[in-house]
Amino acid sequence: MDTERSTTKDTAAEDTGPETMHAVRLHAFGEPEQLVYEEVPRPEPGPGEVLVRVHAAGVNPPDWYARRGFENLPVELRPDWKPPLVLGSDISGTVVALGEGVTDWEPGDEVFGLVNFPGRAAGYAEYAVSPADHLARKPAGLGHVEAAAVPMAGLTAHQLVFRHLAGSPGDTVLVNGAAGGVGHFAAQLAKVAGARQVIGVASGRHGRFLTDLGVDRFVDYTRTPAEEVVRDADLLIDTVGGPDAHRLLPTVRRGGRIAPVFLGDYHREHAAALGITLNERPWQVRSSGADLAELAALLDSGRVRVGIDSVYPLRRAADAHRRAEQGHLQGKIVLRVTA
Template identity: 70%
Template sequence: MTEETMKAVRLHAFGEPEVLVHEDVPRPVPGPGEVLVRVHAAGINPPDWYLRRGFDNIPAELRPVLSPPVIPGSDISGVVAAVGGPDAGWNVGDEVFGLVRFPGFASGYAEYAVAPAADLARKPAALGHIEAAAVPMAGLTAFQFLHKRLGYQGGGPAVVVGAAGGVGHLALQLLRLAGAREVIAVASGRHEEFLRDLGADRFVDYTRTPVAEAVADADLLVDTVGGPEAHRLLPALRRGGRLVSVFLGDYRPERAAELGVVLHEGTWQVRSSGSDLAELAALLADGRIRVALDGVYPLREAAAAHRRAEQGHIQGKIVLRVVE
């Protein structure tokens, strides 16, 4: 490997995790308003395996046009290695993290990645690069929806379905901080101790009890699962209650209207924002919120990391370690 190349994980065809290849590729060069980040760790997110599979979960007419070879990954944490000009706003040696070029693809599974300067925030000193790389997409998904779109400022009981996952465990903590009178975590039984430690007031094991039987008159429900049975959550909400969906689901809009439930689904997308991430960084820096790790894999084992991610039932996030 020369100074002009780097190690990265690329796919040359769409398919199963085995299409992810650890190989030498050209090192990118930052342009105006961009920085080159020496990546220390890269977070894994659902859009990464959607990309790997050729977006086969999206209707053909809506699929992004993208041709291999391509490097997946949007969440990175690392050190600024070069700047694309005086307008970059960062200095060589700065420790940064970010959700890069999203919605879009940032080539984060690599030793170096180019990022728009505005997509980055300063990494909290209290966090290592592994923990920082776990935050951006999941944290911004919860933060931007609850605070930027809904303007959430507390209220009655708030439910998080899929509370142990990446978005879920951070949404739970943000709801508690914002003043929800009761935060109810929904997950499988093995996650109860973990979620209570993060601040859940009540826990519902969905494998034993349907959510709508265990919860009534909720003010807000954050569903990180979606799917064809998502409409079964509707009776858990009070009339005028709000349901926020992270993934696509069948929420039966006509039934929601009958119950007086306000749906927030299908019209919003998390976006890169260094300024929003800086607000999250302040909460992470003093321990008001914490990020959990399900597993850490070397960059060369990205395929194994994807296999674990697609199994589901994750507690926190999965991260690739780029610098050993």
């Protein structure tokens, strides 16, 4: 490392910013009004970490699960988190300071990432600390709001399609909940991976959106249930789950696979009798700057696009959570932290 770079990093490791910042903290488990915009101490990076000035933060299902104390998860799977908490794992922003040992980033670098997942992060804030290897360079063609919409949903779909469920080109892939955060990325990435046909299931208002993203066939479940009109899918990526998930078994061929993103009742014994392979648990995404860099390249090339449902200023995080609870999202919800 040359002298100029070393000097820059030594200076950046010092406290060069304010001692406090604004963040949204959860003071008690419950409804969205428990999310309070307030002034809190600014964090500092430790060894192997960087401090990021957050420009935008993504809103994800684990955020509202945490807000409610993970009451939707089985007791044995609930993290032992206690308020006050700053939620949020998806960030896009600018590196402002480096912890000891960090050599891959410089102050001023524009980055985005899924921070410390499935552990705790604190992205609903003006500054956030991240392990250096959880970040990737922000795609040049995306603004921070768009970039913040990518990490958790995009990485879930990317890791699911390219690592865990790498099938042969020519597969027919059915994506249930195709207009949502994970779904709209999964539909596009299945095409990138070589799927012969991608079928997207969503409500009617999302038809044009999904067609524009390259979905070959659209099923409006409000008019016709997918299980009545889809047969012989090689792979079902189900981003909905729930107690009625088993209704989709007829859509999958014998020898096909089901990849759940959320918990669902798929009547495992019946699925096995039909020759359908079912993942033991929903897919668990992991923070990975390397995987995110691969996804960033696809975003920069235009082969994958980002859908934005709505954008809220940081101080209105509670409203963002209320929008999330309404469901039927088209893409992602994002908090704008800086103008």
